[in-house]
Amino acid sequence: MTRVRSIVRGVGSYLPQKIVTNAELAKTVDTSDEWIQQRVGIKERHVAAEGEFTSDLATAAARAALDNAGLTPDDIDLIIVATTTPDYTFPAAATLVQMKLGMHHGFAFDVQAVCSGFVYGVTTADSYLKNGLAKRALVIGAETFTRLLDWTDRTTCVLFGDGAGAMILERVELADGEPERGIIASALRSDGHHWDKLYVDGGPSSTGTAGHVHMQGPEVFRHAVGKITDVVYKTLEQSGHTVDDLDWFVPHQANKRIIDGAGQKLGLPPEKVVMTVDIHANTSAASVPLALSVAVGDGRIKQGDLVMLEAMGGGFTWGASLIRW
CATH class of the missing domain: 3.40.47.10 (Thiolase/Chalcone synthase)
Structure with a gap:
């Protein structure tokens, strides 16, 4: 089979x-x-x-x-x-x-x-x-x-x-008997009731313009750590793995304090967390693959490693994916 x-x-x-x-x-x-x-x-x-x-x-x-x-x-x-x-x-x-x-x-x-x-x-x-x-x-x-x-x-x-x-x-x-590889489990979430905490005030249907970003920073921060850890735990539960099994945590690169807070709540040592926010800033949908590319390129992430991807964004939307490299 x-x-x-x-x-x-x-x-x-x-x-x-x-x-x-x-x-x-x-x-x-x-x-x-x-x-x-x-x-x-x-x-x-x-x-x-x-x-x-x-x-x-x-x-x-x-x-x-x-x-x-x-x-x-x-x-x-x-x-x-x-x-x-x-x-x-x-x-x-x-x-x-x-x-x-x-x-x-x-x-x-x-x-x-x-x-x-x-x-x-x-x-x-x-x-x-x-x-x-x-x-x-x-x-x-x-x-x-x-x-x-x-x-x-x-x-x-x-x-x-x-x-x-x-x-x-x-x-x-x-x-059967081959080592596990690839995407093992994922979890996606959203809650549109929080749309006005991080949004752009424009669009084709509303204003006919692209608009500008608006953010309630403290509110986003307040929700972020809890939602991040919730979806990570859900993904681990589906896979039968635990936080201790993770080799690398590659989160969305929005804010060092959010990344640190999520790592601490998960009980992950800082050396297992990939962080590039200092040199890339928040690149939205590009932040996770940019961080992945850095960690693969410098040899940190290698074949056989268990890697957790995670992100949260406006909407709110959030999700995680567990990959055996």
């Missing part, structure tokens, strides 16, 4: 060349490097260049993931892009990535769950693969989130950055 699993074949990332430090922001808004680092742990962020769009970032990350996996676009038959900042209202950014990769086959679509988007995308791809609708999926989290910012609002403009990260998943059949 065999078990169908979605295994990770490769990861990749892309960051725009332009870096904006806290000191540079302090020249245009009432803030300081000390204030930002104390509250959220961010030192710098990347900002997309003029004319550099979300699909461009996503395509660069996709190519890096394909190189990492030793695959070509011909080997992919599903593309999912998690993004809040697509190039256009439509078509989907995923179809633009498909075009830029030179693909005429397969299918592509976007997922919109804000900062939880990549985890939602991974879980969605896992379902498609297990149901036989695709053999290999390219899941990308990509954002030009800085284009939603009011650069005079110091409560939000210091928090976000741009970037993209990608993962390639492949459907395999594991025979």
